[in-house]
Amino acid sequence: MKAVHHHLALRFSAACAGAWLVCAMGLGCLVGAEGEVATGDQGRRESTGSDLLVEELQFAVETAHRRIEALEKQLEGSDQPGNRGVAASLAAANREAEQYRVRYRDLLVRVESLGLATIRSDRALEDRMIKAVRERQHYVESTQESQEQIMRLSEAVVDYLKVSTGSNPEVRLRLESELRRADEVLGLGQVRRVAVDGSGAFPEGTANLGDGHVVGFKAELKLAVIDIGSRSGVKVGMPLNIVRKDRLVGTALVVDVRDTVSGALVQEYFREGDRVEIRDRVEPRTIATSDL
Structure with a gap:
């Protein structure tokens, strides 16, 4: 009986050491889906190795169960004093078999958590490759x-x-x-209004629509960069007035919106020779029905 237990312990220890070695070798090829595609053959070989190690553990557990069954048969229909030793051996075998099962399940979870599929490895690798191809196709179409x-x-x-x-x-x-x-x-602006209550107030530290200023201007593109964005309620397509010292300089149309900044295309100037300047104020412009 002791020889059987010693044999099972040796097989289990060897299997554990080999499984962790395979895990360490396999980490390099499990970083991402593209790496798996490029190193598919290597992944299959390592997964196959882990399968063999798990089979070794399964064999050890099955051997322990067979030994338990044999001891139970010896005890059936017999109350002889000599069977006390067999009963003790049976109890010990049950305890060790349970320990093997617990360690086997733990090893199985650890191996699979590191990406080495121990059951139906080819199928698991194939599924992950298919997923990678689908994600790439979605990216290309987008x-x-x-x-x-x-x-x-x-x-x-x-x-x-x-x-x-x-x-x-x-x-x-x-x-x-x-x-x-x-x-x-x-998803240029993720357009959204941030006012959270009926008062029209915006979160602390966020400028409202009437507090925007020009912080940059590209004359060749007629594009003004404004220091308010979607957090202040700016929307793509919103018409704006450009004001300097309470004088209307021109009009602009918002073409790009980010969280705290936006870009507006200058539509027209009200005075010949005017141009947008840094620190010009911007405010929402109401479009009259006659303008449409």
Whole structure:
């Protein structure tokens, strides 16, 4: 009986050591899905090795159970005093078998938590490869959609610039529509209003719509950078007035919104020779029905 227990203990110890060695060797090829695709054959070999080690442990547990069954048969239908030793051996075998089962389950969890599939390894690796391919395809399709939307947005802006000195409601509406669509597809502004109660108050430290100022201007693009964004309620397509010392300098249309900053395309100036300057104030502009 002691020989059997010693044999099982040796097999279990060897299996544990080998399993952890395989885990250490396998970590390098389990960083990401693309790494798994590139090192698929190596992953299969390591997974197969872990399968063999788990089978060794399963064999040890099964051997212990067979020994227990044999001892139980010796005890059946017999009350002889000599069977007391067999009963003691049976109790000891049960305890050791339970210990083997606990250690086996623990090893199985540890190995699988490190990414080495010990059961149906080929199937598990295949599933992860399929998932990686699907995620890549989704990324490619999303990128193509983004590129197409950027092209449509660029064309709309070019068309708008051509008539920006006049008033063409159709072109303006097209620009605003494409800008809003770009915001949805590209997530440029994650447009949202942050006022949390009916008072119209904004979170502490956040400027409201009437506190915005120009902090940058690119004359060649007629693009003004403003120091308020979505947290202050700025939206893509929002019309703005540009004010300097209570004098109306010009108008602009918001084309890009981030959390605390936004970009606006200057539409027109009210005086010849005027241009946007740093620290000019901006405020929301109400579009009259006659302007549409």
